[in-house]
Amino acid sequence: MTAMAETTPSLSEASLDASEARVSDVATIPRASSLAVLSRLIVVGSILSWFAVRRVWGAVTGTLSGPVALRLAFEKLGPIYIKLGQLIASGEALFPEAYSEEFRRLLDRVPPFPLAEVERVVNEDLGRPIAELFATFDATPMAAASIAQVHAATLTDGREVVVKVQRPGLAKLAAADLRILRFFAWLAMKLSPLARGSNVGAFVDDFETNLREELDFTHEAKAMREFNEVMNVFGNDRTAAPKVEDSLTRARVLTMERFRGWRIDDVEGVRGSGYEPVGTLLHGIRAWFQTLILRGFFHGDVHAGNFMLLEDGRIGYLDFGIVGRFGDDHKQGVLEYVLGFQQRDFGRVADAMILMKTAAEASSIDRDRLARDLEETFAPFLPALISSDGEKETSVAADSSGGLRDFVPGLIRTGRMHGLRMPRELVLVTKQLVYLDRYSRAYGGKDMNVLTDARLTNTILQDMLVAMMS
Numbered sequence: 396m397t398a399m400a401e402t403t404p405s406l407s408e409a410s411l412d413a414s415e416a417r418v419s420d421v422a423t424i425p426r427a428s429s430l431a432v433l434s435r436l437i438v439v440g441s442i443l444s445w446f447a448v449r450r451v452w453g454a455v456t457g458t459l460s461g462p463v464a465l466r467l468a469f470e471k472l473g474p475i476y477i478k479l480g481q482l483i484a485s486g487e488a489l490f491p492e493a494y495s496e497e498f499r500r501l502l503d504r505v506p507p508f509p510l511a512e513v514e515r516v517v518n519e520d521l522g523r524p525i526a527e528l529f530a531t532f533d534a535t536p537m538a539a540a541s542i543a544q545v546h547a548a549t550l551t552d553g554r555e556v557v558v559k560v561q562r563p564g565l566a567k568l569a570a571a572d573l574r575i576l577r578f579f580a581w582l583a584m585k586l587s588p589l590a591r592g593s594n595v596g597a598f599v600d601d602f603e604t605n606l607r608e609e610l611d612f613t614h615e616a617k618a619m620r621e622f623n624e625v626m627n628v629f630g631n632d633r634t635a636a637p638k639v640e641d642s643l644t645r646a647r648v649l650t651m652e653r654f655r656g657w658r659i660d661d662v663e664g665v666r667g668s669g670y671e672p673v674g675t676l677l678h679g680i681r682a683w684f685q686t687l688i689l690r691g692f693f694h695g696d697v698h699a700g701n702f703m704l705l706e707d708g709r710i711g712y713l714d715f716g717i718v719g720r721f722g723d724d725h726k727q728g729v730l731e732y733v734l735g736f737q738q739r740d741f742g743r744v745a746d747a748m749i750l751m752k753t754a755a756e757a758s759s760i761d762r763d764r765l766a767r768d769l770e771e772t773f774a775p776f777l778p779a780l781i782s783s784d785g786e787k788e789t790s791v792a793a794d795s796s797g798g799l800r801d802f803v804p805g806l807i808r809t810g811r812m813h814g815l816r817m818p819r820e821l822v823l824v825t826k827q828l829v830y831l832d833r834y835s836r837a838y839g840g841k842d843m844n845v846l847t848d849a850r851l852t853n854t855i856l857q858d859m860l861v862a863m864m865s
Contacts, residue, residue: 679710
């Protein structure tokens with residue numbers, strides 16, 4: 396997250412006892428020694444050189460492209476580079492499409508680590524072995540990712556939980572890899588105008604900031620508790636995040652309530668659940684906006700694996716490892732930004748972007764021209780409006796290019812044209828709108844749009860009034 400992100404309390408500020416504070420040091424990324432960096436640089440250099448040779452041979456024989464060679468190298472380099480590759484996969488307009496497309500293969504290609512390592516991390520962080528803490532603990536992980544893997548378990552009182560365990564040795568590896576990445580970013584910006592234009596250095600800084608927070612699971616636990624608090628304020632009992640088991644949660648181990656149900660992209664399963672899908676979906680989408688309206692934070696990774704219909708009919712949000720936060724000085728701006736899109740008022744969108752100080756000199760921005768360029772860029776992605784005579788305006792079909800697939804690249808390109816710097820959180824918000832739009836179309840048809848649906852727009856306005864009163 397960028398510098399404007401709200402600071403989350405550290406472990407020491409959370410008043411952990413001495414033993415827990417020692418655990419926090421394990422999860423905090425230390426400063427890598429020069430020897431550690433040199434050793435890791437030799438490994439990284441050797442792997443990159445090997446795949447560079449393979450790439451040259453592949454170019455001659457037509458058997459290996461540049462994107463494939465780099466993706467294979469990142470897989471070999473381990474968790475930090477896999478995590479970086481996953482960001483490249485979603486880095487529309489920041490990286491060539493061929494690379495973003497190839498790196499999407501990294502999203503589900505992370506091998507699990509052994510149970511013995513899981514047991515060691517749990518024992519170190521919680522102070523007791525798994526057998527004493529849980530009635531049952533499934534040795535086979537439910538899922539494995541670049542940062543951690545999750546296991547199904549039951550507590551001694553019979554409740555089902557999910558235990559998220561961080562990959563061992565990740566902090567030390569990250570310390571060396573981050574210094575190497577900063578060096579490569581510096582070198583790229585010295586040598587390449589494209590790298591300077593894309594501000595690769597800022598990308599690496601954001602990556603490091605986000606990684607440091609992800610490596611401390613207490614931040615994720617705090618976000619889940621905060622999400623449920625917001626739901627209580629709004630009386631939204633149809634949407635929830637998993638409840639955290641505080642006594643079994645530390646920096647590298649997160650134990651939470653287990654949700655059962657259907658992934659939101661399981662359209663057939665959701666439709667066969669017996670629950671009304673569109674209304675339920677809109678309630679879940681409304682919850683995403685409610686946290687943004689009341690607290691200035693939002694779930695930053697609402698892909699289908701993290702958004703589900705629960706067996707009891709609620710919508711469940713999972714995996715709060717990526718959470719965007721706006722300070723008070725930007726919260727109003729982002730709400731204006733979203734509402735401007737919902738109302739198809741691009742002047743309002745332009746004002747919001749200027750309000751959030753995305754330009755070094757706001758006075759240098761031609762507001763009216765920016766509004767026209769935004770309208771020209773995004774009008775094809777919004778459904779046609781009904782004019783006063785009842786005839787639809789001429790527009791490109793809303794789903795002609797895969798819904799809002801080009802929404803984020805268009806935003807970044809238009810911003811650059813006017814000298815605007817897109818804050819990471821603003822881009823992250825827009826990406827979540829892409830996800831939510833995709834789900835709304837899957838259940839409501841091609842004419843339904845999460846940005847303009849009156850049922851959602853009206854409830855957001857109501858929630859803004861509740862937030863003001865609270």
